[in-house]
Amino acid sequence: MKKRITELTGVKEIARRANVSIATVDRVLHNRKGVSKQTKEKITQIIDELNYKPNLLAQRLASRKTLRLVTLIPESSKETSFWDAPLKGIEQADEEIKQFGIIVNKYFYDQNLKSSFVEQTKIILDTKPDGILLAPSFIEESVTFTNQCKELNIPYVLIDSDLPNNKSLSYIGPNLYHSGYLGAHLVSYLIKESDEILIVNISREIDNQHHLLKKEEGFRAYYQENNKTGNIIKLDIKDTDIKSIERDLSKAFNDHSSIKVVFVTNSRVSKVAQFIENNQKDVILIGYDFLKENIDYMDRGIIDFLVCQKPKQQGYRGLISLYQHLAFGSTVEKIYFMPIDILTKENSAFYRN
Amino acid sequence: MKKRITELTGVKEIARRANVSIATVDRVLHNRKGVSKQTKEKITQIIDELNYKPNLLAQRLASRKTLRLVTLIPESSKETSFWDAPLKGIEQADEEIKQFGIIVNKYFYDQNLKSSFVEQTKIILDTKPDGILLAPSFIEESVTFTNQCKELNIPYVLIDSDLPNNKSLSYIGPNLYHSGYLGAHLVSYLIKESDEILIVNISREIDNQHHLLKKEEGFRAYYQENNKTGNIIKLDIKDTDIKSIERDLSKAFNDHSSIKVVFVTNSRVSKVAQFIENNQKDVILIGYDFLKENIDYMDRGIIDFLVCQKPKQQGYRGLISLYQHLAFGSTVEKIYFMPIDILTKENSAFYRN
DNA sequence: ACTATATTCGGGTACGTAAACGTATTGATA
DNA sequence: TATCAATACGTTTACGTACCCGAATATAGT
Numbered sequence: 177m178k179k180r181i182t183e184l185t186g187v188k189e190i191a192r193r194a195n196v197s198i199a200t201v202d203r204v205l206h207n208r209k210g211v212s213k214q215t216k217e218k219i220t221q222i223i224d225e226l227n228y229k230p231n232l233l234a235q236r237l238a239s240r241k242t243l244r245l246v247t248l249i250p251e252s253s254k255e256t257s258f259w260d261a262p263l264k265g266i267e268q269a270d271e272e273i274k275q276f277g278i279i280v281n282k283y284f285y286d287q288n289l290k291s292s293f294v295e296q297t298k299i300i301l302d303t304k305p306d307g308i309l310l311a312p313s314f315i316e317e318s319v320t321f322t323n324q325c326k327e328l329n330i331p332y333v334l335i336d337s338d339l340p341n342n343k344s345l346s347y348i349g350p351n352l353y354h355s356g357y358l359g360a361h362l363v364s365y366l367i368k369e370s371d372e373i374l375i376v377n378i379s380r381e382i383d384n385q386h387h388l389l390k391k392e393e394g395f396r397a398y399y400q401e402n403n404k405t406g407n408i409i410k411l412d413i414k415d416t417d418i419k420s421i422e423r424d425l426s427k428a429f430n431d432h433s434s435i436k437v438v439f440v441t442n443s444r445v446s447k448v449a450q451f452i453e454n455n456q457k458d459v460i461l462i463g464y465d466f467l468k469e470n471i472d473y474m475d476r477g478i479i480d481f482l483v484c485q486k487p488k489q490q491g492y493r494g495l496i497s498l499y500q501h502l503a504f505g506s507t508v509e510k511i512y513f514m515p516i517d518i519l520t521k522e523n524s525a526f527y528r529n
Numbered sequence: 530m531k532k533r534i535t536e537l538t539g540v541k542e543i544a545r546r547a548n549v550s551i552a553t554v555d556r557v558l559h560n561r562k563g564v565s566k567q568t569k570e571k572i573t574q575i576i577d578e579l580n581y582k583p584n585l586l587a588q589r590l591a592s593r594k595t596l597r598l599v600t601l602i603p604e605s606s607k608e609t610s611f612w613d614a615p616l617k618g619i620e621q622a623d624e625e626i627k628q629f630g631i632i633v634n635k636y637f638y639d640q641n642l643k644s645s646f647v648e649q650t651k652i653i654l655d656t657k658p659d660g661i662l663l664a665p666s667f668i669e670e671s672v673t674f675t676n677q678c679k680e681l682n683i684p685y686v687l688i689d690s691d692l693p694n695n696k697s698l699s700y701i702g703p704n705l706y707h708s709g710y711l712g713a714h715l716v717s718y719l720i721k722e723s724d725e726i727l728i729v730n731i732s733r734e735i736d737n738q739h740h741l742l743k744k745e746e747g748f749r750a751y752y753q754e755n756n757k758t759g760n761i762i763k764l765d766i767k768d769t770d771i772k773s774i775e776r777d778l779s780k781a782f783n784d785h786s787s788i789k790v791v792f793v794t795n796s797r798v799s800k801v802a803q804f805i806e807n808n809q810k811d812v813i814l815i816g817y818d819f820l821k822e823n824i825d826y827m828d829r830g831i832i833d834f835l836v837c838q839k840p841k842q843q844g845y846r847g848l849i850s851l852y853q854h855l856a857f858g859s860t861v862e863k864i865y866f867m868p869i870d871i872l873t874k875e876n877s878a879f880y881r882n
Numbered sequence: 883a884c885t886a887t888a889t890t891c892g893g894g895t896a897c898g899t900a901a902a903c904g905t906a907t908t909g910a911t912a
Numbered sequence: 913t914a915t916c917a918a919t920a921c922g923t924t925t926a927c928g929t930a931c932c933c934g935a936a937t938a939t940a941g942t
Contacts, residue, residue, distance in 0.1 A: 186928055197892040202930065210890055232628055234928035237586045237897050275585055351879065358875040365719060365813075365833075398875075460718075480718075516876035522711040522751075523869035526704060539898055550922045555900065563920055587898035590927050594900095 185226050194219050205230070232504060236276055243502050244279045245495065246300050248293075249311040249335075251284035255416055257467055258443050258487065261529050262311070262335065265491025273499050280495065281305070288380060290314050297321040301328070307498040308332040309491075312339055315386065333498050335490040337387060338511075345501060348494050350485040351513045352387060356394025356441070358516050359462055362481055363437050364404055366460050371436035372407040374428060374459075378444040380416055388441040395439065409435070418447055425451045435459060445482070449473035466519065466529055474521050485514040488529035538579050547572050558583070585857060589629055596855050597632045598848065599653050601646075602664040602688075604637035608769055610820055611796050611840065612664075614882050615688060618844025619662070626852050633848065634658070641733060643667050650674040654681070660851040661685040662844070665692055668739065686851050688843040690740060691864075698854060701847050701865045703838040705740060709747025709794070711869050712815055715834055716790050717757055719813050724789035725760040727781060727812075731797040733769055741794045748792065762788070771800055778804045788812060798835070802826035819872065819882055827874050838867040841882035 187205070191198040196215060203211045204219045211219075247266050250259045263282075270280040283300055285293040293314050300308065301324060308325060310332050312318030318339055325332050331345045338347045363373060375395065377388045392410070399408065409432055413424045425448065429435060437460045440448050445463020452461060453473070463470060466484045473479040493512065500506040519527055540558070544551040549568060556564045557572045564572075600619050605612045616635075623633040636653055638646040646667050653661065654677060661678060663685050665671030671692055678685050684698045691700045716726060728748065730741050745763070752761065762785055766777050778801065782788060790813045793801050798816025805814060806826070816823060819837045826832040846865065853859040872880055 188928075198929080199893080199931075200891060203891085206930085208931095212890060215890080229628065231590070231928050233586045233590045234897090235930080237584070237590060237899095237927095238929040238931085240897070240930080275582065354875065354879065358873065361873055361875040513879050515870075515879045515881050517868075518871040518873075518876065520711065520714055520871075522707065522714040523871065526707065526866050526868045528868050541898075551899080552901080552923080553921060556921085559900085561901095565920060568920080584898050587927090588900080590897095590929095591899040591901085593927070 185228055186231070187228075190219065190222050190226065190228060193222050236503060242277050242279060243306045243499070244281065244303075245307045245309065245498055245502075246281045246283060246303070246305040247309040247491075247495070248283045248285065248296055248300060249309075249491075250287040250313060253287060256443050257469075258465055259311075261466070261487035262491035264529075265488035265493070266309070266495055268488075269492045269495035269499070273496070276499075276503065278499055278503070285313075287313055290317060293317055297324075301325075304328070305330060307502050309494045309498060310334055311336045313337070315339065331498065331501060333494045333508075335494045336487070346494075346497050346508045346510055346512060348490050348497070348512045349514055350516070352390035353394040353397070354513075355464075355483060355485065355516050356391035356396075357398045358394075358518075359391070359439055359483060360395040360398030360404075362462060362518065363439060363460075364398070364402070367436050370407075370434060372409055372432050372434045374432070374435045374438045375408060375410045376413065376425075376438060376440045376448055377411070378413045378416055378421065378440065378442065378447065380414060391441045395441075416444065416447075418450065421447050422451050422454075426455075429455075429457065437462065440464065443467055443470065445479060446470050446473055449478040453478050466524070466527060471524055474519070474524060477521065480520070482519040482524070484517045484519055484527070484529075486517065486529055490514060538581055539584070540581075543572065543575050543579065543581060546575050589856065592630075595630050595632055596659045596852070597634065597656075598660045598662065598851055598855075599634045599636060599656070599658040600662040600844075600848065601636045601638065601649055601653060602662075602844075603640040603666060606640060609796050610822075611818055614819070614840035615664070615844035617882075618841035618846070619848055621841075622845045622848035622852070626849070629852075629856065631852055631856070638666075640666055643670060646670055650677075654678075657681070658683060660855050662847045662851060663687055664689045666690070668692065684851065684854060686847045686861075688847045689840070699847075699850050699861045699863055699865060701843050701850070702867060703869070704866045705743035706747040706750070707866075708817075708836060708838065708869050709744035709749075710751045711747075711871075712744070712792055712836060713748040713751030713757075715815060715871065716792060716813075717751070717755070719833075720789050723760075723787060725762055725785050725787045727785070727788045727791045728761060728763045729766065729778075729791060729793045729801055730764070731766045731769055731774065731793065731795065731800065733767060744794045748794075760787075769797065769800075771803065774800045775804050775807075779808075782808075782810065790815065793817070796820055796823065798832060799823050799826055802831045806831050819877070819880060824877055827872070827877060830874065833873070835872040835877070837870045837872055837880070837882075839870065839882055843867060 187198045187201045190201045196219065200211060200215060201219055204216050249262055252259045266282065283296045285296050294317055308330060310318065312334055322332060322339065322344065326343055334344045334347045336349045338349065367373065375392060379388055396408065409428065411424060411428050413421055438448060440463040443465035445461065446469040449461060452459060460480045461478060462481045463479060464483050466482060470479060470482055474482060497508040501508055540551045540554045543554045549572065553564055553568060554572055557569050602615055603612045619635065636649045638649050647670055661683060663671065665687055675685055675692065675697065679696055687697045687700045689702045691702065720726065728745060732741055762781065764777060764781050766774055791801060793816040796818035798814065799822040802814060805812060813833045814831060815834045816832060817836050819835060823832060823835055827835060850861040854861055
């Protein structure tokens with residue numbers, strides 16, 4: 177530990193060199209009025225010369241502001257615990273930044289209930305937060321909401337899925353198309369020419385099917401582009417209870433005798449795993465997301481691969497981005513695609529969500 | 530943005546409640562002498578009551594200390610650019626923390642020259658840094674060095690490979706055994722009973738072979754534990770020039786006609802790829818590390834899988850850990866195993882090192 | 883020329899903590 | 913008893929920035 181050499185680059189130094197007071201320098205720095213053109217130019221020049229960077233510590237300390245951020249994501253449901261992970265990320269970020277005078281308010285909606293989403297957005301707008309982290313499951317309603325945010329000049333970050341006309345500060349989440357593409361690539365290693373591939377979409381109508389379709393598109397694209405002749409069968413399951421799923425799967429396996437690979441387009445892969453375990457099917461099973469139930473099946477060798485895109489990171493990074501943008505005016509990446517991670521029995525223990 | 534409600538939990542408030550000055554509170558907080566037992570107890574109690582947490586911003590601002598951290602890692606060589614990545618991570622962390630009064634000095638050694646390592650450690654100890662980030666390629670010498678650090682009370686963090694008697698603040702890097710184990714698991718999907726597997730170790734004697742052996746051990750363990758009957762052939766290549774490598778590989782392929790998978794235990798996989806491309810061998814090739822030359826071969830379909838363990842993150846996290854420990858006294862994870870990432874042609878573009 | 887108003891600027895305080903320095907009290911020693 | 917050191921505590925300045933308040937100056941209008 178050594179004494180710091182006296183700072184030679186602060187506002188004080190700038191003021192000294194320009195023969196003005198620090199208040200004037202401050203005005204220039206914050207683009208406030210009350211400074212003559214001459215003085216402003218002179219100060220600006222000195223700022224450039226010194227390559228002045230404000231001391232962030234002092235800045236936040238002196239600013240008697242409290243930033244309030246809100247998050248709006250689906251609540252964790254019985255159907256899937258997927259949203260536990262982003263929430264954890266949010267909580268972790270909250271923990272880290274709250275000491276810097278940031279308050280985070282969390283709001284949740286029911287993924288099966290559009291009205292709950294709309295309701296929450298209204299409540300949020302009433303509180304006039306300084307920034308918003310949003311998981312936009314319902315496209316149309318989300319567009320409406322984000323437009324309102326724009327009008328009120330409230331920056332927002334999207335996670336998990338993007339919106340078409342994205343005026344968001346940033347999108348942080350998967351590239352769904354490539355995610356499916358990768359799935360197909362993996363599958364290509366695992367099958368022979370004559371084998372059949374079963375793609376399974378499990379999702380209620382009301383869900384944001386956008387996700388699944390994009391993935392399927394990527395999956396199919398791989399086969400087209402690479403002239404693979406895999407025989408692809410598609411199965412849509414709209415009723416998400418286990419009985420319906422088992423019934424539909426049974427039928428598929430009866431109709432198609434040489435299914436070798438099953439590709440489930442979302443985190444509900446554990447339901448399929450349950451069926452496969454019970455019925456002793458000898459297939460390779462690929463699905464999505466690092467959920468406990470999925471990991472269990474993977475450890476038991478029923479699920480072979482899980483593709484995962486760091487849901488916790490999405491929450492964490494989203495909040496941190498907002499914070500940095502609001503507190504320091506840092507620029508943030510407009511689009512931040514999460515890595516596409518491949519999990520197997522052998523590396524899942526080391527996975528960082 | 531709202532005005533912050535006047536802080537009711539600072540040293541000032543504690544001082545007010547205890548009927549003492551803030552200096553006395555400060556003394557108690559820092560365990561300095563000059564406070565009577567009574568007063569100290571009283572203040573301690575109030576601190577607990579208020580659940581006082583010091584304002585980190587103010588703390589760092591007021592402390593006229595500069596922390597100096599040093600890093601010691603191999604220099605990037607012609608043989609492998611692996612260490613470019615950790616260096617980048619270090620530089621990124623440096624960029625982030627230098628505004629908080631942290632100075633980072635970088636030192637490098639030649640991975641093929643023990644003496645250069647020892648030399649650098651001496652120089653470093655002379656400068657008496659506040660913390661050290663170390664990549665301990667040479668085990669014995671590193672043990673000596675870290676023991677000296679312990680004596681001088683300088684905390685250090687290890688990256689990339691661990692040391693047996695680890696009194697380090699933290700180890701951040703791969704679990705090599707599991708890394709190899711995963712490789713075998715991947716391979717198991719790709720081969721038939723009769724196929725042969727070629728394990729290739731490319732490394733000069735002087736290198737830290739520890740790495741490679743651990744990986745190989747994991748690889749073999751998988752086959753034993755899972756009763757796989759794969760026919761494993763091992764090839765050690767001590768001369769790292771391309772000609773020797775090609776000669777040795779040629780011989781191996783001549784001797785063994787049914788090699789289907791080649792597993793290279795380190796980042797030199799691109800050399801093998803070069804051979805395979807030139808000789809049109811139809812094998813699946815698996816190797817390590819996200820290097821440009823490796824990615825190139827993967828994009829061209831010569832390398833099928835790369836296993837990678839976030840080398841950049843290792844550098845970044847290592848420095849940040851040191852900083853947080855020294856600046857804030859945060860506790861850091863004693864062992865932080867990096868995730869074991871599987872890269873293919875299709876997800877490498879989204880990889881975050 | 884004289885007020886009224888706008889513009890330009892500096893002084894000073896605040897944020898919460900660190901720590902150098904000063905002061906008062908006590909008790910031991912010569 | 914005079915001296916001194918140790919102890920316990922308070923006062924004050926400093927860190928670098930934000931921003932309020934008011935003073936000085938310039939400009940305009942009569």
